Amino acid sequence: MDxxxxxxxxxxxxxxGDWAGAEALYRKIDKSRAGLAPVCWNLGIVLKAQGKWEDALSAFKRAGKADPSFRGLHFHIGMCQQRLGRMADAAASFLKAVAAEPDDPTTRFNAAAALRDQGRLAEALEQADAALRIAPDFMEAQLLQTKLRTAMLPVWHVPMVNDQPRNDAYEAAIKAHxxxxxxxxxxxTGSGLLAMMAARAGAQVVTCEAVPWIAETARAIIAANGLSxxxxxxxxxxxxxxxxxxxxxxxxxxxSEIIxxxxxxxxxxxxxxxxxxxxxxxxxxILPARGGIACALAGGEVLEKHLFTGLTNGFDLSGFNRLYPRSVRFDARETQPHRLSNVAEPLSFDFTAGPVPSGERVDFTLTAETTGRCxxxxxxxxxxxxxxxxxxxSPFIDAPASGWQPGFFLPSSPFAVTAGAVVPARAMHDTxxxxLSLLT
Known part of the structure; x- marks a missing residue:
């Protein structure tokens, strides 16, 4: 045979594109002259094109055994392992591919995806960032980067640090204490904002941040502000x-602001x-020294549209309400709630006193101050x-951006209240x- x-x-x-024909010929050569790196490599390529992932993986590994320096070897091995659901092996292979070809954005992207599937989000983000430094218009990498940043840094974080009343309260407390x-x-630590406020007040600050890439970013922000x-x-x-x-x-x-x-x-x-x-x-x-939750009966047409359904286009859909969670959180400006009762503070926590009880259950009442639909x-x-x-x-006061979203605890269905009506409720915590529950 020639x-x-x-x-x-x-x-x-x-x-x-005659994958089957090419496969047959590569196998014929391999049977005669087993283990030739170019033959095993090309056999892997045509097997991969046919979705024969296990056979392709074996062919690529044999190519690598014959010639470990084969360009793209670890990338293709990682692709096969990924398709076979062997995510830990795929991540390891893609990282080897990155080490071999650090300037290849596609290799970086695939490494990021495999690391994400392993839950190694910080490492995944590092690879996605690197892919975009190499190829800024790499749209798939842009999408993956955004998903990773959203998973690692919830979107409430930026509005939280832009919450001016919150910032002013913390700064006033730091200046006072x-x-x-x-x-x-x-x-x-987060962004480092509160630590920098304390340093500006003349303190030496040790601040903890468990997430490595947030800690690194905070160090950079603190250095940029001359407070390292x-x-x-x-x-x-x-x-x-x-x-x-x-x-x-x-x-x-x-x-602390781990509230x-x-x-x-x-x-x-x-x-x-x-x-x-x-x-x-x-x-x-201790700052804050104390804190807790406040609550009130809430109504409003927009809020109800977010929480309950009923007659729609001539059909009664109220049975769908049983599937909806009994507690949800929304930006108050989105739901426009109306306060119908007095404000109660059923659960509070004093950090300056003795240990917080491991659990509490409190019954309380709210008195309607206006007639409406709760x-x-x-x-x-x-x-x-x-x-x-x-x-x-408070969700009933117009405020700037906030990282804290009010909670809405739902009754089984909306109900009417008249001014002066007393509505029983219960609160509990396990630390x-x-x-919260309305006892109606």
């Missing part, structure tokens, strides 16, 4: 800190309790910094979650 002639015929068939020479421990000598960003959870390491002594002030929209679900209670027990002076100032129990958060400094994000 191997060169058969190989040329196979290549011609491959170029014409932080003294020059204080050591401030901050939990949750006063702020140390630690890429750790506060629970992993010890006094005598990066925290030179027990802190004079604890500063969730429901107050608790960012685990502020256990984080503060741990810091008080191990990382703070006994007389340390569609939800609205919930928001409040913070008390002491010395008359307080912040809340991580809160739940």
């Amino acid at each position: 191997v060169n002639a058969v190989f040329a015929d196979a290549v011609a068939r491959q170029n014409q 932080v003294k020059p020479g204080d050591l401030v421990l901050e939990i949750g 000598d006063r702020i140390t960003v630690v890429n750790k959870l506060s629970t992993d800190l010890t006094v005598g390491d990066v925290l030179p002594r027990p802190a004079d002030v604890l500063l 969730a929209s429901d107050f608790l679900s960012e685990r502020v209670v256990p984080a503060v309790a741990d810091a008080k027990a191990r990382l703070l002076r006994p007389d340390a100032r 569609v939800a129990l609205a919930q928001w958060v409040w913070l008390d910094f002491g010395q008359g400094i307080r912040f809340e994000n 991580i979650n809160i739940w």
Whole structure:
């Protein structure tokens, strides 16, 4: 057999898209002269074109055994592993491909996708960013980068740092309670804004950020603002800190804004309790000192359209309401809620006092102040910094951008209330979650 002639015929068939014909000829050569790198490589290509991923993977590996320097080897191996659902192997292969061809944006993109599928989001974003530095108009990489950034940095973060009333409350509290020479421990660096406020007040700051790429970005922001000598960003959870390491002594002030929209679900209670027990002076100032949730009966036509359905185009769709979650969160400006009752504060947490109970259940009542149609129990958060400094994000007050979204806890169906009517309700928490219920 003239191997060169058969190989040329196979290549011609491959170029014409005759995958099966090319495969047959490559296999014929391989049977006669097993393990030739170009034959195994081209066999892998035509098998891949036919979706024969396992056979293609075997062919590419044999090509690599014969010639480990074969250009594109690890990329094609990764493609086969990806199609076979072997995501960890695919990620490892694509990273080898990146090491071999660091300036190939497609290789970077595929590495990013495989790392994303492994849940390795920070590494995936690094590869997507690199692909776009090489090829700024790479649309698939732009899409993947945006999805990764959304997953890693929720979209509420930017409006949170642009929430001027919140920022003003924190700065007023820092000016009132932080003294020059204080050591401030901050939990949750984020953008570095609060740490820089504390440094501007004369403190030395140690601030924790568990997400590596957020910590790195915060360091860059702090350096750009000329405060690197006063702020140390630690890429750790506060629970992993010890006094005598990066925290030179027990802190004079604890500063945090790990407050969730429901107050608790960012685990502020256990984080503060741990810091008080191990990382703070006994007389340390805690900012915020107290906080909790507030709530009121809410109505409004726009809000109801977001929460309930009924008669639509002549059909009764109210049965669909049973599938809707009993608690949702919306930007208040989007839903335009109307307050129908007084405001209650059924759950509050004092960080300066003893341990927060591991769970509480509180019954309370709300009194309607106007006649209307109640569609939800609205919930928001409040913070008390002491010395008359307080912040809340009431959904009934027009406000600028905010990272905290009010919650709306739904009854089984909307109901009418008249001024003076008393509506019973219940609140509970387990230190991580809160739940509210209208007892109607």
